[in-house]
Amino acid sequence: MMKRFKLGLAAALSLLLVLLAGCQAVGGVDVSKAALGTLDVKSSMSKQTLSLQLVPAEGNLKEEDRKAIEMFNSFSVTIDQAIMQDTNNASIEGTVQLKGKKLPFHLSMDKKALTLSVAGMTQPVSVPLELENLDLGLMGPNMTNESLIQTYKDVFGFLLKHTPNPSSISVTPVTDKVNGESLSLQKLHIDIRGDELVGLAKGFLTSLSKDKEGVKQLISSLYDTYYPIFEAYAGAPEEATATPDAAEKEKNINDAVDELMGMLDELLPDYDKNVDELLGETPELSEILGKNTVLSLDFLLDSKLNIRKQNMDLTVQLPASEDLPIKQVKVHSESETWKVNEPVTIHTVDTSKGIWDVNPIEATPGEVLRHLDRQSDLYLLLKDDMNITRKSFTMYTDEDPSVLYDAGYEPVIVNNIMMVPVKYVADQLDAQLLWDQATKQMTLTDDLTGSKVVLKIGSKQASIDGVSETLTQPVQNIDGYAYVPMRFITKALGAQGYWDAKEQIVTIERN
Incomplete structure (x- = not known):
């Protein structure tokens, strides 16, 4: 450095x-x-x-x-x-x-x-x-x-x-x-x-x-x-x-x-x-x-x-x-x-179709791509050449030796099933997460596809775009955070999850 x-x-x-x-x-x-x-x-x-x-x-x-x-x-x-x-x-x-x-x-x-x-x-x-x-x-x-x-x-x-x-x-x-x-x-x-x-x-x-x-x-x-x-x-x-x-x-x-x-x-x-x-x-x-x-x-x-x-x-x-x-x-x-110091008139950008009201630096990959023509060179450059949708992150079952994690960041194994924190995974994959206090339900909206995933604390029943699925373990509250089986949440959000038993590390990737 x-x-x-x-x-x-x-x-x-x-x-x-x-x-x-x-x-x-x-x-x-x-x-x-x-x-x-x-x-x-x-x-x-x-x-x-x-x-x-x-x-x-x-x-x-x-x-x-x-x-x-x-x-x-x-x-x-x-x-x-x-x-x-x-x-x-x-x-x-x-x-x-x-x-x-x-x-x-x-x-x-x-x-x-x-x-x-x-x-x-x-x-x-x-x-x-x-x-x-x-x-x-x-x-x-x-x-x-x-x-x-x-x-x-x-x-x-x-x-x-x-x-x-x-x-x-x-x-x-x-x-x-x-x-x-x-x-x-x-x-x-x-x-x-x-x-x-x-x-x-x-x-x-x-x-x-x-x-x-x-x-x-x-x-x-x-x-x-x-x-x-x-x-x-x-x-x-x-x-x-x-x-x-x-x-x-x-x-x-x-x-x-x-x-x-x-x-x-x-x-x-x-x-x-x-x-x-x-x-x-x-x-x-x-x-x-x-x-x-x-x-x-x-x-x-x-x-x-x-x-x-x-x-x-x-x-x-x-x-x-x-x-x-x-x-x-x-x-x-x-x-x-x-035309130095002579009268000139600028050409203004055409805004007749409205304005994309967002900071492009802070926009998620899905939001950027939704504002582009799928056949355009810009879309193909960002998606295929620059791979803006690609994501990769790791989680440690024990405390990350380089970062002091708070609760809600560590994966846990329950009955031999790898469980991961919903909010942390959603944040890493830019998925929107909404919580309904009355029904104890969570709704995740996938950043790239717009698919909606519905989960309920204590239940094995979930849905993806209205299609029911049964989880291998119910959604659980661990230390105040909702946890869900890794393989379900990664598949639902278009990613893949990998478990390294030797290093005790979970890696989640999305191309």
């Missing part, structure tokens, strides 16, 4: 540095101004493609790893048209391709909701976006879209100011087509290797350490907005989160600046030594931050420094490991933009 954490952290830091690299003027082009200018785009139309490739490691692959790599490598996204009408209204139309199946999609967003339709869905999904329904995270209580953008510009502008250029960066004039129109553009080309990132980071920190006044100005500009949030996260009572007076504010800002500058003064003298030690202790990090990790970028800029076309190739080299079946991750993307 720690090894994976280090790898993930290293990759995240590398990508962060990549985003900040290459920001000083080159060939008369103010790269920093061009980067910040993207935040001034209020409206536009664009299109984009994105593809992924996992390069297998040397040697024989496990069958499950081979299938997983093939699935990822079949993935691509094509955005035929993305429209940004303003900061609140946007739409995207395109296609996701996976495992040879093409899934056209249409997404639109306004102030109230984000609505998504994918070919094969009988109704689109809508997610509310009203402010009262959102966790605003780092947005302050009085933050608007405009002030948020200005905050981004302040922060990114400051970071870009101190970020050095990579060794390979150039600007050349070109003529290229954007949405079929031939334009005179400036091509900004950047190559960044993994073994440059440590040096770029040092250059950034060194520049930062020499700009105490700039650091203070940045912290001051963010202070009023974020002070209440920092205090709230620190556990201060709500009435104590008001912005402090001028003297206290000045002291807090100066303390923050002094602490940051002190950290830099402590870090930089031994930076190279500490980096060498880190890379020596974690050779896998050296592999990721090596010459084979490369980001190649082309930005084609118009006379107003708007990015009209962009090409990106990213290769991340991974360390050799028995647990890692891939040696490289490659990402390729192309995009072009037109």
Whole structure:
């Protein structure tokens, strides 16, 4: 787990540095101004493609790893048209391709909701976006879209100011087509290797350490907005989160600046030594931050420094490991933009057939499939290729050594019949369970088929869709929970149950 954490952290830091690299003027082009200018785009139309490739490691692959790599490598996204009408209204139309199946999609967003339709869905999904329904995270209580953008510009502008250029960066004039129109553009080309990132980071920190006044100005500009949030996260009572007076504010800002500058003064003298030690202790990090990790970028800029076309190739080299079946991750993307800051109108998703009023992330497999056309590629992809209906879980007749179970989770043997807790099995298989206190009856509704199973405490008689069945043991109350024979409940809910007498474990599976 720690090894994976280090790898993930290293990759995240590398990508962060990549985003900040290459920001000083080159060939008369103010790269920093061009980067910040993207935040001034209020409206536009664009299109984009994105593809992924996992390069297998040397040697024989496990069958499950081979299938997983093939699935990822079949993935691509094509955005035929993305429209940004303003900061609140946007739409995207395109296609996701996976495992040879093409899934056209249409997404639109306004102030109230984000609505998504994918070919094969009988109704689109809508997610509310009203402010009262959102966790605003780092947005302050009085933050608007405009002030948020200005905050981004302040922060990114400051970071870009101190970020050095990579060794390979150039600007050349070109003529290229954007949405079929031939334009005179400036091509900004950047190559960044993994073994440059440590040096770029040092250059950034060194520049930062020499700009105490700039650091203070940045912290001051963010202070009023974020002070209440920092205090709230620190556990201060709500009435104590008001912005402090001028003297206290000045002291807090100066303390923050002094602490940051002190950290830099402590870090930089031994930076190279500490980096060498880190890379020596974690050779896998050296592999990721090596010459084979490369980001190649082309930005084609118009006379107003708007990015009209962009090409990106990213290769991340991974360390050799028995647990890692891939040696490289490659990402390729192309995009072009037109009608920059011109009037455009979004295309809204058709909701004339109603809306699927559910969070698709929380929906059960059966509910998802019931909202899909059975003949559609989306249905076949989710059911046959991604196996969203597959379930597998285990239960221990004695206490699970890895989990402290409460009552109602453990199977028991009664008269040589394996009995399992109804509620726990129903929850694991997404079956709906209703209890009738008056009749002492339980009704389970199968998630996939909709079949109804009726059971009664103390009775051997049960029914499946009205057809009576006799149980090998009556439904029993054990420690306040209803138990039923395993073979009956698994069959009724389309699953199979297995008993491992040696390990004393019950396994229930559904394909």
